[in-house]
Amino acid sequence: MTLNIGVIGCGMIGRDHTRRLQQVLAGAQVVALSDVNQANAEGVQKDFAPNARIYATGEELIAAPEVHAVLVTSWGATHEPYVLAAIAAGKPVFCEKPLATTAEGARRIVEAEVQFGKRLVQVGFMRRYDAGYLALKEAVDKHTGAPILVHAAHRNPAVPEAYTTPMAIHDTMIHEIDVFRWLLNDDYVSARVLYPRNAARSHTKLRDPQVVVLETAKGVLIDVEIFVNCHYGYDIQCEVVGEDGVASLPEPMTVDMRLGAKRQSTILTDWKDRFVASYDVELNDFIGAATAGGATGPSSWDGYAAAVTADACVAAQSTSGEAVAIALPVRPALYA
Amino acid sequence: MTLNIGVIGCGMIGRDHTRRLQQVLAGAQVVALSDVNQANAEGVQKDFAPNARIYATGEELIAAPEVHAVLVTSWGATHEPYVLAAIAAGKPVFCEKPLATTAEGARRIVEAEVQFGKRLVQVGFMRRYDAGYLALKEAVDKHTGAPILVHAAHRNPAVPEAYTTPMAIHDTMIHEIDVFRWLLNDDYVSARVLYPRNAARSHTKLRDPQVVVLETAKGVLIDVEIFVNCHYGYDIQCEVVGEDGVASLPEPMTVDMRLGAKRQSTILTDWKDRFVASYDVELNDFIGAATAGGATGPSSWDGYAAAVTADACVAAQSTSGEAVAIALPVRPALYA
């Protein structure tokens, strides 16, 4: 049985997911495309999905009877209405991050899904599908004892001038926010932001680097260095300190070379290469669950929790290192 | 367009490839199955390919009009006739190693394919598709300068008593034989085998470990430790020494842990886990080329060259460290 998928938003990521569904993964086909700029949809149709039908609007695509499941890869501000429409139509929907541009928006999706009574939404937090994080989680669950501390870094070579201080949370650290909740099976209770001096390569509207400190309900203290103009590469580090020992996120596979009086290996510079394999795995997971009529993986609730946490981090950015409380309502049974 | 594949041989590897084609990879479906023991075919049909038809013989399956391409995953001795039948039928065929049980058999396949005038055969030398070897090849091609030496090891925790000295070549080192021809873009001219004392865990009919030394047409000297009772794990090592530097095969991804006064990471023990990702990639390559009516990747000629080299290594096992010459006929233009 083949899952018929409609893709809303045919920019870079929508195009790449369509290629993935058509050329890489078993079990699904893209039967419908839509984009606010129809030329984008036509381009994707031509290159990857000649049999797909193009719809004028996302709403029409969602309503189309041949569409079994929906991918929302459009502009962030449109995610909420499309996801709500898919839930209303009872169709599984994979939504790229952010689930909504506000915590309230994400909350509305949670409520709609709870009312529907069944999980339909998967959020595109792909790190949970990365082989490295999965191996780290296994090491933490089996070997290090209960976690006490997490030391992490999210480094990116450079950002443009338009990238501002809050974007370090909403666009960059959002991945750590989600993946550590999953890794630790825990929730956040407070956030704090500390600043060193600004890096010379930073910009006028950007404090860079920053150290975000999160505290969890179980008492784990997490420090995350966010450094988006680190210059040398795209580098993701994570070390978990537990009762019995320490485990670290694996480095990407590299060839060790000995050249010119240096032992050396390559560091990635483009974020798109770092977790590229996990996109295949997350969509494969979506195909499996959607074919069975539901959803699995990162949920609406996870998207909502990430949004609430991000808001607290941004609030903390404007204090002098003070802790900002993070409180979530009771978790609905659907997400137990 | 979906490629219709028939699978001959429904044992462990045929079953796994069918799963891969049905559940993991895009672009193909298994429409026909055959096994000398029909219950095996029925089991695979039930678990992974309910719509596939079961044929009494591999020959009938090859002849079936709905079958576009063939996978030969049956018992080694049957590979040659099935591959020859597929060539005769003009159908692309993926054949697990060995291509044939003798060099002469592999030669007959080369001749049949040359006569047909177009590549149809891909041999299942999956290491060429491993991300680690691909990265190593890139490092050698771009950074180390022309290769001069290769140091390698193929270690396996244990083998049963039935495993004899020549099997160390035909079943184990055969992978190094193929992958180094590809890595170096070179051919072998001689083989030599040197023995240390036998390992305590070896058996009466097995010299273990052995060091096989190959020399190439370009003058590269390759030493390969084959140690199939090394006890500690399944471990594949390869270091290339070139004019300007050295590059090493990456280790499999692991979590670095600090526990009980030890810094440690896991070493695999089951060979099936070591190159598991490359099976997906090699079959994806087959699907692409077969859909276009041909074949790519490791060729009949590569299978033949591996068989000739393996025979020389086995001959060298019975000498006192003397070099045994390896000579191939002129390479047909089809494989240039």
Add this chain to the structure above:
Amino acid sequence: MTLNIGVIGCGMIGRDHTRRLQQVLAGAQVVALSDVNQANAEGVQKDFAPNARIYATGEELIAAPEVHAVLVTSWGATHEPYVLAAIAAGKPVFCEKPLATTAEGARRIVEAEVQFGKRLVQVGFMRRYDAGYLALKEAVDKHTGAPILVHAAHRNPAVPEAYTTPMAIHDTMIHEIDVFRWLLNDDYVSARVLYPRNAARSHTKLRDPQVVVLETAKGVLIDVEIFVNCHYGYDIQCEVVGEDGVASLPEPMTVDMRLGAKRQSTILTDWKDRFVASYDVELNDFIGAATAGGATGPSSWDGYAAAVTADACVAAQSTSGEAVAIALPVRPALYA
């Protein structure tokens, strides 16, 4: 010319330094010993320095004309008076940490030395002499660009019940406090302490682990994990993030082993083994400078700065993560 040294305090460290001066290093001999418990002095005399004379008090030893230079390795509370006496006598003095048990005491030593007009005191901060930290400093000075962040950890397998929360600063983190001032060539302006939940192996009077955050005058933000019941080993980590890249403190030399499905190497468990080679180097430095009539290396001022910083860290331990200011008087020209 041989430097005649008198050693005050013949416990574990005094005994070890005497062995070092008598049996390992060139250029010095121990001619005088003293200990509050004379049997200790006699034991050291018998084992390592048969020609040394035993003095009833440290003051007498300092005054003895054959003593050119003094090692103070007695109980911490006695350091200040002995160092002051050595300065009064115009004799070079090596003092183990702490220079004094209070910042005020260290200040009095600074003032006495400034009044004397010449450096006579070297404090036993041995990490500055460790080959790993020296290599890290060179990497930071030459390659990483100006430092922005430091991530560090000081982990110890276990401490007894008598070890309390402030001791994590005075006895453990004191080494980081000194070595980072030297590594960064900078001074601290504030300290902050953050706590995760207590580790299960911690004690009633000990918050463990803790994360101490220091801010420097140049704007570097330093986070130091202090975990004295980490169980798995004695492990010192330090990573410096600069404008252009990152450099890490080398791990101690270890043999990489592959055994029992694990790649592994040994982690030290006894702190005395971690910087053992640097004791030779620091005393060699002392011999050289003292032979020339003065002192080099970690100064009284460094000891005073460490004491002031430690007091601020301890004050910060009793707040809820608030920053405590660190202010030093103007640095005397003697320590420029």
Add this chain to the structure above:
Amino acid sequence: MTLNIGVIGCGMIGRDHTRRLQQVLAGAQVVALSDVNQANAEGVQKDFAPNARIYATGEELIAAPEVHAVLVTSWGATHEPYVLAAIAAGKPVFCEKPLATTAEGARRIVEAEVQFGKRLVQVGFMRRYDAGYLALKEAVDKHTGAPILVHAAHRNPAVPEAYTTPMAIHDTMIHEIDVFRWLLNDDYVSARVLYPRNAARSHTKLRDPQVVVLETAKGVLIDVEIFVNCHYGYDIQCEVVGEDGVASLPEPMTVDMRLGAKRQSTILTDWKDRFVASYDVELNDFIGAATAGGATGPSSWDGYAAAVTADACVAAQSTSGEAVAIALPVRPALYA
């Protein structure tokens, strides 16, 4: 008690050992110097040993009553007569490699020492004192099980045109020859040399690289890559494969850096830096044993065994990969 040492040969190594004895190590002083070119002796006297007396000949220095022990650091061809003279005088003697320029010469020293009835000679095979090899030996003795294979490499960035094929054995591999006898506690029974094509940077009188294969009495097979124009650095590799696992020689301590899209660390380029710390340790060992009137560490017998083995390797260089037998006479009880 201070050991009075006379140094014969005041070139680079004699000068450095004099500095070591005068400025670094406890327990010895240089009281006599000699050099075929007296200006060399005067230079060393002036820089490091102002109280040393200069002798016109090595023989006179050996005979001088104030000289307790002798260092022979003169031109290789003079080692044998000086060592024989020291033995005749009953004085402990440290002799830099080679002990003699021929196996017969080394044999004469062995016989003289046996006749004297007590060990007096230490040969300057410093690798036995290197912390890395010591740690490797401990790992092999305790963890890997009995050795079966050794894979090694001795790489040097470049050699001048005057360096010929046999020098790869006598000047370069001589260190591996000695250190593996010690590491394995074994003797060699055969040698074989295999050549790849010549490296582009090699010279007309030099086959480079070469792979030397040694077989031991206990059946261990050792392969050593000797590559003296490897260009990228001075790099010493050694991996021991035992019944239960594998252990590797530690890399020199380095700072791991992340810079310019590369993870990197420095590789040494000057052989003098690689084992620099072991010179201190070997001389410290000599001082201890010589003060007690004897010698320890690498013996005359070890020097003789190395010379016999080196001759066999050079003989093997002229064959087509054939094994050349290595036979030693019965080991005298003095060297048990």
